[in-house]
Amino acid sequence: MSDFKYTTGLQNVGSYLVSGRPYVTGSFIESNENIIGTGLETKIEFPRVTKSISLWNYAAGGSTKLRLTFVPTASMTDHPAAGNYIELAKDETVTFDAKCSEVYLSAVSGDVHWKMYASLTEIPKERMYALTGSGISE
Amino acid sequence: MSSNIYTAGLQNVGSYRVSGQPFIIKKVINVGDEVKVEFPYVTKNITIRVPTPPNNAIQTTAGQGRFMTSDPGPNPGVYDLGGSGKDFTLSFWYKEVDTWSNNKRVLTLNKANSSVANFRMKTPSGTKYQFDSANVAASTTPPNGQTEWFRVTLTQKTGSTFCYFDDIVVQDTASLHPNFDDFQFPGNSAPVGGGIDELIVFSSGMDAAQVAELHNSGEYFNPNHHSLSASILTWHTADHASDGVDTNQEIKDLAGTNEPAHLFGTGNNNFIAGPWGTQSTGKIRVHTLSTGSTSGANIINNNHFKEIQGYNQPYSFPMKGKEIYISGIGAQVTVEILAELTNIPTARMYALTGSGIDE
Numbered sequence: 001m002s003d004f005k006y007t008t009g010l011q012n013v014g015s016y017l018v019s020g021r022p023y024v025t026g027s028f029i030e031s032n033e034n035i036i037g038t039g040l041e042t043k044i045e046f047p048r049v050t051k052s053i054s055l056w057n058y059a060a061g062g063s064t065k066l067r068l069t070f071v072p073t074a075s076m077t078d079h080p081a082a083g084n085y086i087e088l089a090k091d092e093t094v095t096f097d098a099k100c101s102e103v104y105l106s107a108v109s110g111d112v113h114w115k116m117y118a119s120l121t122e123i124p125k126e127r128m129y130a131l132t133g134s135g136i137s138e
Numbered sequence: 139m140s141s142n143i144y145t146a147g148l149q150n151v152g153s154y155r156v157s158g159q160p161f162i163i164k165k166v167i168n169v170g171d172e173v174k175v176e177f178p179y180v181t182k183n184i185t186i187r188v189p190t191p192p193n194n195a196i197q198t199t200a201g202q203g204r205f206m207t208s209d210p211g212p213n214p215g216v217y218d219l220g221g222s223g224k225d226f227t228l229s230f231w232y233k234e235v236d237t238w239s240n241n242k243r244v245l246t247l248n249k250a251n252s253s254v255a256n257f258r259m260k261t262p263s264g265t266k267y268q269f270d271s272a273n274v275a276a277s278t279t280p281p282n283g284q285t286e287w288f289r290v291t292l293t294q295k296t297g298s299t300f301c302y303f304d305d306i307v308v309q310d311t312a313s314l315h316p317n318f319d320d321f322q323f324p325g326n327s328a329p330v331g332g333g334i335d336e337l338i339v340f341s342s343g344m345d346a347a348q349v350a351e352l353h354n355s356g357e358y359f360n361p362n363h364h365s366l367s368a369s370i371l372t373w374h375t376a377d378h379a380s381d382g383v384d385t386n387q388e389i390k391d392l393a394g395t396n397e398p399a400h401l402f403g404t405g406n407n408n409f410i411a412g413p414w415g416t417q418s419t420g421k422i423r424v425h426t427l428s429t430g431s432t433s434g435a436n437i438i439n440n441n442h443f444k445e446i447q448g449y450n451q452p453y454s455f456p457m458k459g460k461e462i463y464i465s466g467i468g469a470q471v472t473v474e475i476l477a478e479l480t481n482i483p484t485a486r487m488y489a490l491t492g493s494g495i496d497e
Contacts, residue, residue, distance in 0.1 A: 011481070013152040051157045062411060063194035063377065070160055081362075083164025086476060089190035092450050096185065097478050098160035109194060109377045121157075134178045135161030135477065 008123045010099065016051045020119025023047070034114055036066070036107040041073060044116060045102045049123035053103065054095040056115045057088040064090050065108035070131045072104055077138040084136060101125035146482045148458065154182045158478025164189075165473050166360045167422060167466035172429055175475055176461045180482035184462060186424055187452035187474045188417060191358035192377030195335035195412035196389070196401070197235055198323045200242075203331055204402040205389070206322035207372075215248065215319030216397040217339065217371065220255075220294055222314060225343035227366075228321065229291040229352055231413050233333035234259070243325030244332055247318035254316040256325055257292075287333070287413035289353045295343025305350045321399075335376060335412045337399070342369040355419040355469040361393075363470060374399045376409055414449075420469030421447035424455070426490045428463050433496040442495055452476075460484035 008015040023046060025034070036042050057066035068086045073079045086094055087108065099121075105114055131137075146153040158181075165173050196205050207216050219226035232244070238259040245257040291302040294315045301309040321337070324330050338361050344352065352364055361373055373393040389399040401407040425443040428434055437443055445467070446453050455462075458480075464473060 011146070011152065011156060013155040016156045063192075063409065065192070065377070070162075083474075084162050085164070086162055086474065087189050089450065092190065094452075094476075096160065096476055097157045097183070099157040100160065109192065131159065134176075135163055135479075 008121060010049065010123060010127055010129075012123075015121045015123050018122075020051050020121065021048065023050075023116075023118040023120050025116050036105060036112050036114065038107050038109065038111055041104055041106040043072070043102060043104055046100070046118055046120060046125060048120040048125055049099050049101055049128045050118045051099065051121050052095060052097045052119045053100075054093060054117040055086075055088065055105075056093045057090055057112055058115060059090050059110065059112040061110040062090055064110035064112045066112040066114055067106045067108050068094070069104045069106070070100055070102075071137045073106060075137060082138060084138065099123075099128065100131060101128040146480060148180065148482060148486055148488075150482075153180075153480045153482050154458075156480075158182050158480060161475075161477040161479050163475050165464065165475065166363045166470065167464055167473060168363055168470045169420075169466050169468065172463055172465045174428065174461055174463050177459070177477055177479060177484065179479040180484055180487045181457060181459050181477050182480050183454060183456045183478040184459070185452050185454045185476040186422070186446055186464070187476070188420075188422070188446060188449055188471060189474050190449045191414045191472070192375060193412040193414050194376040195231065195233070195333045195410050196323075196376045197331065197333050197408040197410045198329075199331035199408070200236055200324065200329040201331075203407055204323065205334055205337075205374075205399055207320040207397065207399050215251075217319045217321075219318060219339070219341065219371075220247070220315035221317040224317065225294045225341070226315070227291060227293040227340040227342065227344045227349075227352075228337075229289065229293075229339075229349075230337040231287050231333075231335040232290050233287045233410075233413075235333050235410070236331040238330060241328050242330035243328050244323065244330060246322050246325035247316070248320040248322055249316065249318050251320070253325060253327070254318050257290075259330075287335075289356070291344070291349050291352065293344045293349065295345065302349050302353075304356065305346070305353055307346070333410050333412075337372075337374045338393075339371045339373075340366055340369045341371050342366050356413070357417060357420045357469045358414050358472065359470050360472060370394070372397050372399075376412075417448050417471075420471040421445050421467045422471050422473055423465040423467060424453075425463050425465070426457075426459060426461075427496045429465065431496065433491070436496045440497065442497075446473075458482075458487065459490060460487040 066088045246253040247255040299311045299315040370393045372391045391397040423443040
């Protein structure tokens with residue numbers, strides 16, 4: 001008799017089809033917890049592999065820009081010229097289905113307030129491979 | 139016993155149902171150019187967006203606000219431009235904030251901290267604008283209105299110095315410009331404040347076509363993709379702190395060696411919204427095969443493309459593919475490509491052609 005145990009995994013379709021476990025960080029109430037100072041970078045680590053991510057820049061300043069990358073900007077080849085980032089102006093949001101275990105947020109111009117919602121799989125984050133290469137870091 | 143190994147593939151449903159590996163890249167596309175974006179794996183979804191451009195501008199004032207390379211800059215300053223064999227182009231966005239009045243100086247170009255050329259929106263007689271040290275009034279009136287941003291370009295080329303408002307030559311001095319080493323907004327003498335953005339200096343003169351290329355029909359322009367980008371000396375923009383921003387009363391130079399421009403060290407430095415609220419001229423066309431391919435003419439003739447225009451108006455293409463093509467129309471456009479990738483190797487993807495592609 002096989003002792004194979006069918007579990008969640010990166011290539012397991014069911015892991016992504018079931019509704020995700022919610023992950024919310026930030027608050028709609030103004031607080032210092034979700035401010036990134038100009039020129040600084042914040043790492044967001046998820047407890048499990050994501051199935052989708054939504055990010056919102058709700059900074060007060062009209063000229064603020066919030067940047068999202070999947071690796072630290074310092075580790076990227078030719079950043080920012082290579083363009084491996086999403087940049088949100090004030091009140092802009094982005095949602096996309098992507099698997100990852102961490103993202104990096106940085107404030108490009110002005111202090112930004114941000115809010116993130118992630119839909120998580122039950123896949124342990126340790127099973128996620130390191131994102132790198134074309135479209136990520138180069 | 140079967141030796142079949144079940145792997146990711148084009149017809150494998152699961153390959154598309156698991157969340158994708160992210161892929162993000164930003165491209166700057168000039169008018170008439172076509173850019174190919176290649177993905178490392180077959181896509182499941184592609185989203186294209188024109189991001190909101192950096193739109194923070196400096197506001198100088200007559201009293202305290204300044205924007206200059208000359209204070210507390212080195213002496214001599216950062217440039218050696220103007221005069222025989224030293225063609226140049228100095229270009230910026232400008233907006234009247236403090237009311238223009240006769241003889242007030244928007245900008246001075248300095249040599250060893252002394253003014254050698256002034257830029258006024260109204261001459262001492264108050265009828266026209268003027269620039270340079272000579273009292274040569276222009277034959278046309280300047281743009282008016284405190285809500286109107288316009289592009290100002292000063293360029294020395296082929297023994298003459300030209301001033302452009304937007305794409306129109308409003309003055310031709312028929313003489314070389316005095317040599318200068320710094321810029322200063324506004325002048326020390328008879329100053330008037332205003333809005334300034336995207337100040338860029340080239341060590342080459344420009345003809346009308348090159349000026350129009352720089353002005354980009356009034357839409358945001360990345361000068362690193364200008365045909366004379368090799369001669370960019372400095373590029374000061376009031377955005378992008380982490381790339382080189384407006385901290386500590388200093389605007390970082392984004393071109394080559396940093397030659398920061400200084401704001402008034404202890405003064406009241408302000409910022410206002412810049413020139414770009416909407417995108418009305420530039421746009422992109424997204425297609426799945428190159429217009430230069432064998433049947434590529436059909437892509438345009440038969441509308442096998444999707445046009446996207448407007449800041450932050452993403453459009454998604456749920457599709458499998460290993461590459462897409464994006465063409466620039468009307469004006470240079472910066473575009474963001476966000477893709478969700480399968481783990482299917484691109485070698486397994488067939489070439490897209492036929493109906494809906496290039497027929």
